Amino acid sequence: MAIVGKEAPSTPQPGKKGSFLTRPIGGSKPRAAKPPSVKNSARATVLGAAPRADLLPPEITAEHKQRARQRSLWLGVVGALLIAVVGTGAAFVHNVSAAAGLAAAQDETIRLQSELAAHSQVRDIKENVATSEEAQRVGGSTDVDWKTYLTNLQATLPGGVAITSVLIETGSPIADYAQSAVPLEGARIGTLTFEATSPTLPSIPTWLNGLATLDGFVDAVPNSVAIVEDGSYTVSITMHINAEAYSGRFTPEEEAE
Missing domain, CATH: 3.30.70.2830 (Alpha-Beta Plaits)
Structure with a gap:
């Protein structure tokens, strides 16, 4: 009794066209798979970049930022102090200059008063003459x-x-x-x-x-x-x-x- 088995598929020989069953439907060549898009990947790796990894704990990073803010605040305080010192110095110089000008004006006033005192008799005579002329003008009006x-x-x-x-x-x-x-x-x-x-x-x-x-x-x-x-x-x-x-x-x- 003969045993009829399934015929094993024949291996295609090189140089021969395979069966139409082995060809893709439509006669087109199989397309190569596209690599995954970098834009569509949320965690895509940037090609050529230096590898980095932040292994510091978040507390240390926060402390560094806090120190940077403190340095900025201290720099602002120092700048304000410098501005205040410069303003105070300018005001002091102005006050000194004004005081010197006032002292010079007072000295000039004292000098002029001394000269007026030296010529007080002449001034009194002029005033008496002017008074006499005015009295004469009024009295002689009639x-x-x-x-x-x-x-x-x-x-x-x-x-x-x-x-x-x-x-x-x-x-x-x-x-x-x-x-x-x-x-x-x-x-x-x-x-x-x-x-x-x-x-x-x-x-x-x-x-x-x-x-x-x-x-x-x-x-x-x-x-x-x-x-x-x-x-x-x-x-x-x-x-x-x-x-x-x-x-x-x-x-x-x-x-x-």
Whole structure:
């Protein structure tokens, strides 16, 4: 009885094409497997890098970081101290310079005061002169050159007429002259009441027209006309004058202009 066994697969001979069963389906060549991607691997090894391994305990690493922070803090403190020292030194130098300047100014003030004391008499004299000039200016603000004014008044009268008496009333630097309460009468600074004798019957209008030519004339009123025993006449006239009659002798030139 013959035993029929399975036929062993024949080994393909070199140079011969194998059976179609041994070829990949589709007739393509088998592709080589790609190496694992470095990007897709979380713990991919960097090729060519020096191998490293941190074998120190975490406590030592933390201590090193703490020491580095402490060194940074100490450096900051030292820098702040240096800035404070420099600022203090600059302030000290400034104070010393300011004190020196103040001392120099005080010395100069003392020197000037000494010079002023040496010339105090001259200064006092100048002050007295200035005070006198001011007092003279104020006191002379109401000055009238009466000698010249009466001479001019006499010149306005007709020939042969002579002034025999004059009564003058004026204001002062501290008290103004009282003004008239009569309406339309001009302002006045004084009143002259004079008497004059005339050998003939006087023409009062002619006298008044002559008086109107005087500086500061405001108005004039005849008071009375009387005949004397020798045949002459006595005339009394009241005349008012204004500020134009002031002489201005004591007014500084710059104010007068």
